[in-house]
Amino acid sequence: MQGSKEKIALFDFCETLVSFQTADAFVRFVGEATGSARVSRMLRIHHFLDRKGIIGRLYKLFPESSPGKRLVARGLKGFREDALDELAGRYYAQRLRPALIPEVVGRLRSLQRDGWRIVLVSGAYDNYLRFFAREYGIAQDDILATHLRFRKGVCTGTFDGKDCMYGNKIDYLERRFSREACESMAFSDSASDLPLLRWADRGVLVRRRSRPAPWNAQYGFTELIWED
Numbered sequence: 712m713q714g715s716k717e718k719i720a721l722f723d724f725c726e727t728l729v730s731f732q733t734a735d736a737f738v739r740f741v742g743e744a745t746g747s748a749r750v751s752r753m754l755r756i757h758h759f760l761d762r763k764g765i766i767g768r769l770y771k772l773f774p775e776s777s778p779g780k781r782l783v784a785r786g787l788k789g790f791r792e793d794a795l796d797e798l799a800g801r802y803y804a805q806r807l808r809p810a811l812i813p814e815v816v817g818r819l820r821s822l823q824r825d826g827w828r829i830v831l832v833s834g835a836y837d838n839y840l841r842f843f844a845r846e847y848g849i850a851q852d853d854i855l856a857t858h859l860r861f862r863k864g865v866c867t868g869t870f871d872g873k874d875c876m877y878g879n880k881i882d883y884l885e886r887r888f889s890r891e892a893c894e895s896m897a898f899s900d901s902a903s904d905l906p907l908l909r910w911a912d913r914g915v916l917v918r919r920r921s922r923p924a925p926w927n928a929q930y931g932f933t934e935l936i937w938e939d
Contacts, residue, residue, distance in 0.1 A: 716894045720822045721884070721907060723899035724833035724840060724856075727917045728819070730810045733835045734857065735783045740802045741795070742786065753786035774903075777834070777874040784859065788868030792861045796838055803842035814937040815898065815917055816847075823848065827896070831856060832884060832907060834876040855883040878906045898935065902926050 725732045735757075742750030757779055760766050769778040787795065819829060830853040831840055837856040844854055860871035873879040888895075890910065897904075897911035900918055908914030914932040918924050921939050 716892060718825075718827045718894045719830055719888065719896075720819070720827040721830050721832045721895060721897040721911060722815075722819060723897075723901070723904055723907065723917075724831055724835045724843075726900040727898055728812060728815050728843070729807050730812055733807065733839070734780055736806065737799070737802055737836055737839060738783050738786050740806060741790070741798050744798055744801070745790075747786065747790075749788065750786035753783055757782050775874070775877045775879055777876060780834075780874065781870065784870065785868040787859060787866045790866045792864045792866065795859070795866060799836070799839040800842055803839045807839065807843065808846075812917075812937050815935060818898070818935060819847065822896075829853065830887075832875065832880050832897075833857075834874055855880070855887070877903055880904070880907045881910055884910065905930075908932055 722728055725734070738750055739754060741747065742754065757766065760782075761779065766779040766782075823829060829847070829849045831844065831849065832855045833840065834857050837854050837858050840854050840856050841851060843849075844851060855875055857873075857875045858871040860867045860869045873882065875883055884907075895911040896913045896915060897907050898915045898917050899907055900916070902924075908916070908930070914930070915935050916924055916927050916932040917935045917937070919939050920936050924934070927934065
């Protein structure tokens with residue numbers, strides 16, 4: 712029976728719950744907070760390759776491998792895990808909380824009141840998503856996100872597993888949930904999340920009022936529009 716199914720609401724994070732892309736911005740925040748020469752170097756290399764169009768070409772060829780994001784993440788090599796956790800808390804308080812999108816956070820809260828289980832499905836890094844989840848009563852196990860790899864408490868500058876983007880989000884989801892056993896809604900801002908929006912029973916496209924999404928005409932997702 713439909714009524715006996717668990718109700719889960721799947722939320723992307725970047726440009727869905729918060730108004731910007733957060734992963735590279737976290738690395739930049741770490742660099743600014745610590746004066747790290749390594750972070751600065753990786754960001755300069757990324758900027759140079761991006762300006763030359765190399766990053767864009769790599770994304771077209773290998774989108775799920777996230778070449779630009781992996782390059783920037785190498786700036787975190789050598790940072791201790793406890794230091795990055797402390798910086799992640801500061802990043803959430805100083806940069807993310809002020810940039811949360813009220814219309815979408817309000818919808819999340821409404822769904823919680825109606826008994827929906829909230830699951831974050833995001834390419835953001837899990838270390839700062841934990842602070843959002845704690846504030847909004849989301850179980851830590853319900854954070855499906857990109858993980859940085861640590862060895863003996865020190866960051867390797869690489870990912871632990873797949874980047875939680877594109878079709879990889881479905882791999883993460885299906886390790887945790889049976890599609891047939893739950894009633895699901897998914898919220899995302901991007902056509903890159905079509906796998907996520909189509910996996911759910913109901914997809915909701917989140918977008919700025921100033922940014923129409925003509926690609927949605929062929930899918931007909933409900934739109935949650937927020938003010939710039």
